[in-house]
Amino acid sequence: MAKLPFTTKHLFFTPSFKPLTTRFTTMSATKPHPSLELSGGGLDSFLPAFTTLNQPYQAYPIVGSNTHVETIFAYYFRSTPDVRFRRQCLRTKDNGTVSLDWIVGDDRNLSPKSPVLILLPGLTGGSGDSYVRHMLLRARKKGWRVVVFNSRGCGHGPVTTPQFYSASFLGDISEVVEHVSSRYPDANLYAAGWSLGGNIIVNYLAQESENCLLSGAVSLCNPFNLVYANEDLRKGFNIVYDKALASSLRRIFKKHAPLFEEMSDEYNIPAAANCKSIREFDEALTSVSFGFKSVDDYYSKSSSSNSIQRVCKPLLCIQAENDPIAPARAIPREAINANSNCMLIVTPEGGHLGWIAGDEAPFGCPWTDPVVMDFLEYLEKIKSNSFFKPDEKTHALQATVN
DSSP: OOOOTTOSOOOOBOOOOOOTTSSOOOOSSSOOOTTSEEEOTTHHHHGGGOSSTTSOOOBOTTGGGSHHHHHHHHHHHSOOOOOOEEEEEEEOTTSOEEEEEEETTHHHHSOTTSOEEEEEOOBTOOTTSHHHHHHHHHHHHTTOEEEEEEOTTGGGOOOOSSOOOOSSOOHHHHHHHHHHHHHSTTSOEEEEEETHHHHHHHHHHHHHGGGOSEEEEEEESOOOOHHHHHHHHTSTTHHHHHHHHHHHHHHHHHHTGGGGGGGTTTSOHHHHHTOSSHHHHIIIIIHHHTTOSSHHHHHHHHOGGGTGGGOOSOEEEEEETTOSSSOGGGOOHHHHHHOTTEEEEEESOOTTTTOOBSTTTTTSOOTHHHHHHHHHHHHHHHHHHOOSOTTSTTHHHHHHHO
C-alpha cells in the first residue's frame, strides 16, 4: 500500500458555472441551510427525505480549515469500528474474482426482505477502510443488510486473471448486483460508492437505465470528469496523494505480477511495476487492458459526467467544494439539474473522504453518513410501502422508484 513521504501509513482514495439552484431556500418543508449548495432535477422530490440539512455545515475547528489537513486527518485519526466479516469470493464470467464481505450473523439476524446496501470503496480501498465501516454500521443499526464489494486485488482479495478493474469496467458490478439480487430476491437493493466507486456506480446506473436492479444509489466525492481530476492530481500538494495511490497500485500489481508475465507483449509491465503516478499505471496497464487507444482516451470515455444524464433511478451525489481529488469544477451540474432522478449536495468543506463535521466529529463517522441514510430510508419507505398516493405532487418520484 502507498506510503506518504512523511509517514509509513498509506492513503486510500481513491470552467464551472453556477448551478440553477445555487442556494435552495423556497421549500415549504424543512428549509435547507444556506451553507449547503443543493440542486438537481430531483430536488423537489427528494428534499423531504432529509432531517439534518436545515442545520449549518460546520467543519470541525482547525482540522476542517484546510482541505489537506482534513483529508489526511480523516484517514489517520478517524476511528475504525471493529466488524467481523464473512468473505465470499465471487468468480466472474471471465474467471476473475471479486471479494464480497458480509457481516457475520446477518443471515441469522435479518429477514430475507431486509433492504440490501452494496458499498463500493475508492481506488485501492476495501472493507478495512474507516469510512466504509462507519457507513456499514450505521446502515446495519437501521436493520439493513450490508455487503462491501472489494474490487479485484483490493481488500487483500485475490486476482485470478491478468486484469484488474477500471473506472468504466462495469462487468464486475453488474455480476455482483445480479448475484445479490438472486440471493435476496424479496429485498430491495441499493448502492453507495466513494471516489472511484462513485464513478463506477453512476456509469452502472446509466448503462442499466430503466432495467437497473438497484432501487437507488449514492455517489460520494466522485471525480466525475477524470481528465480534470488527473490534471489536478498532478498539481501542488496533490502530488502527495498521487504518489500514495501509485504506491498502492504498485503493491497490488507486484503481488500478482506472475499472472501478467505472459502478457508482456501487450502490457508495459516494468512501467506498471515502477509507476510513480496513477497516470503512469493507467497508461502502462489499465488503458491497454480495457482496450482504450491511450490513457487520455480512457479518462475521457470513463468519466461518469458523460453518463449521468442517462441515470433513471434515484441518485444522490454528495461532493465537497474543496475536494483535492474530486475537483468541484468536474461536477456535471448542468446534467444533474436536467435529470429529475438526481440531486446534488455540495458542502463548503470536507476534503476528500473527510467531512469532519457533525455530532461525531472529529473521530466518529463523516457528516455524510446520516444524510446518506436519510435518503436511502426515504426511498425504501416509498418502495416498500407505497408511501405516496399517485395523485400527489411527488408522483414522479414514486414512478421513478417503482
